[in-house]
Amino acid sequence: MNSKKFILGIFKEEDLMIKAIKKIREKEIKIEEVFMPYPVHGIEDIAGLHKTRLMGAAVLFGIFGTALVFYFLYWVTVESYPLIYGGKPLYTLPSHVVITFVLMINITSGLSVISFFIANKFYPGKKADLIHPGVVDDTFVVAINKPEAEDEVQIIMNIFSTNGATEVTEKFVK
Amino acid sequence: MFYESPIRDPYIIGKKSYHQISNEILEPIDRKHNRWWYFILYLSIIAMSIGGYSLYKTFTVGIGSWGLNNSVSWGWDIINFVWWIGIGHAGTAFSIFLLVLRQKWRTSINRSAEAMTIFAVVCAGLYPMVHMGRIWLCFYIFPYPNTRGPLWLNFNSPLFWDVVAISTYVLASATFWYLGMLPDFALIKERVKSKVSKFIYGTLSLGWNASSRNWNRFEAISYILGGLAAALVISVHSIVSMDFATSVIPGWHTTIFPPFFVVGAIFSGFSMVLTLVIIMRKAYHLQDYITTSHIDAITRVLIFISLIMGTAYLTELFMSWYSGNGFEIFTFYKNRATGDYSIAFWLMILFNAILPQLFWSKRMRSNLTLVFIISLCVNVGMWLERFIIVVTSLSKDYLPSNWATYTPSYIEVGIFVGTLGFFVFGLCLFLRFLPVIAVAEVKSVNNRTTEIQEH
Numbered sequence: 254m255n256s257k258k259f260i261l262g263i264f265k266e267e268d269l270m271i272k273a274i275k276k277i278r279e280k281e282i283k284i285e286e287v288f289m290p291y292p293v294h295g296i297e298d299i300a301g302l303h304k305t306r307l308m309g310a311a312v313l314f315g316i317f318g319t320a321l322v323f324y325f326l327y328w329v330t331v332e333s334y335p336l337i338y339g340g341k342p343l344y345t346l347p348s349h350v351v352i353t354f355v356l357m358i359n360i361t362s363g364l365s366v367i368s369f370f371i372a373n374k375f376y377p378g379k380k381a382d383l384i385h386p387g388v389v390d391d392t393f394v395v396a397i398n399k400p401e402a403e404d405e406v407q408i409i410m411n412i413f414s415t416n417g418a419t420e421v422t423e424k425f426v427k
Numbered sequence: 428m429f430y431e432s433p434i435r436d437p438y439i440i441g442k443k444s445y446h447q448i449s450n451e452i453l454e455p456i457d458r459k460h461n462r463w464w465y466f467i468l469y470l471s472i473i474a475m476s477i478g479g480y481s482l483y484k485t486f487t488v489g490i491g492s493w494g495l496n497n498s499v500s501w502g503w504d505i506i507n508f509v510w511w512i513g514i515g516h517a518g519t520a521f522s523i524f525l526l527v528l529r530q531k532w533r534t535s536i537n538r539s540a541e542a543m544t545i546f547a548v549v550c551a552g553l554y555p556m557v558h559m560g561r562i563w564l565c566f567y568i569f570p571y572p573n574t575r576g577p578l579w580l581n582f583n584s585p586l587f588w589d590v591v592a593i594s595t596y597v598l599a600s601a602t603f604w605y606l607g608m609l610p611d612f613a614l615i616k617e618r619v620k621s622k623v624s625k626f627i628y629g630t631l632s633l634g635w636n637a638s639s640r641n642w643n644r645f646e647a648i649s650y651i652l653g654g655l656a657a658a659l660v661i662s663v664h665s666i667v668s669m670d671f672a673t674s675v676i677p678g679w680h681t682t683i684f685p686p687f688f689v690v691g692a693i694f695s696g697f698s699m700v701l702t703l704v705i706i707m708r709k710a711y712h713l714q715d716y717i718t719t720s721h722i723d724a725i726t727r728v729l730i731f732i733s734l735i736m737g738t739a740y741l742t743e744l745f746m747s748w749y750s751g752n753g754f755e756i757f758t759f760y761k762n763r764a765t766g767d768y769s770i771a772f773w774l775m776i777l778f779n780a781i782l783p784q785l786f787w788s789k790r791m792r793s794n795l796t797l798v799f800i801i802s803l804c805v806n807v808g809m810w811l812e813r814f815i816i817v818v819t820s821l822s823k824d825y826l827p828s829n830w831a832t833y834t835p836s837y838i839e840v841g842i843f844v845g846t847l848g849f850f851v852f853g854l855c856l857f858l859r860f861l862p863v864i865a866v867a868e869v870k871s872v873n874n875r876t877t878e879i880q881e882h
Binding site for chain 1: 445570577578587591594598599602610613614616617629631635636637638639640642643648651652655662663666867868870871
């Protein structure tokens, strides 16, 4: 979220929040963000929010990891220091599959976690700027960019108030 | 005419608000613990000290201080290694298998099961390092460019596969466990009063702000790590079984070992979770979250897995006879079913394949004392299974002049006691300082607490 003024609709129930979001979307008003104490499935589709590409990235990391480990094992067993075990061929693909599989998991999970941290801008010591202290406990918050026109502001506030919001407020977020 | 399935029991008993859920689950973090917690903590520290002294003797005197000999070259070290790894599969089974299968009842148990996994796998990981003898040369087993050739490892060996698999398993499980706690750390940070606690939990929460972007990525990484770790469960314990299956020892060299070990690992993991969860729900008054339905579901899974274990035992017995191989027939019928270790063998059959069948009865499943006792029996039974596999086959293999018996030395017993102490110590700290139930996930399966006013 960029620094601006937001209208916040504060709810205590998931169902009420979803009803309000649907009414907001009917008016084709863009929702900036939704804050929840637990994940609500399908909220990105209902509210028109950003969806992560982490899953696709994980597949690419897996392909990269597999290729890397296969090449590493080839280089080690054939080029760097070939060792003969019981007269078996140098490049033993079936037994390499085990190491490749496990290291692929290692590489994929490592790169995925790093991507997760970068995408969320997480780091130790980061100060959590909670839009409302209750969002980690029992409060749902819908944040909409405050429009210029006052009547649009009234429409948004009205939708929130008439659809179960316990509080409707404005907040400047840096 | 049509069977009507009964309505599922609620995941959480009682109409609880989200705030009430936070309060009830996080209450242990807010208060000082009672004398029992300190007593168990001190006991675990004493046990770890015994383990520490035993390790000191092992490193300074050598593996000769153990009860191993030329014939029985693997004893309590490998038995305990496999036992701990098996228990370590609990968290993955509960958390990840049930996540992938969309089972919402996992939400009350997954956090403690994952914690158990971490501590169990760390205990397991000690053994491959310690049993080498010269632990200060342990870096030899890591593949890195070195000035000894460069001398690489035998990538075809299950002993090296173990190193990679268990390291990966520890990392993946620990990461999954920690990332799952990010939302709960953010919640605890808002609740605690002291500045030090706020700082620590705030640092651990990494700046979590509960936005849909955070949650969307959180769910994505959960499924990614979950999918990967689920595959790891199968592969790690198959690899551990290959330590035995790729040998030529009678009773070891059998193709049933990989699935047999994997199923056995999940079995021992589930039973250890059952043991801990029954204690935890009573001690921390979490009966509304870890309900009798949860215990019922776990015991039903135990019946199923116990049947598989029984089938595997019968298969081994049948195939050893059907093969006509004299050494295999001797190992199973003369060395295990009768012979020096027959008591351990039949206790193993009783605890693993027969006792859990009592859970077919609803009355038995509802009796928590009985469930607790049977879960302990299964834990012991699975240890006996690894003992039977390792010791009986090695003590009497192909050459009778090499036959030898095995008795663990007090050093080996001390190391095992130390690992038990570490496990309990870790759990004590977990119960004191970390959210024992996944608060955010449990809220997502909560019943609605307010009526929606229709406009």
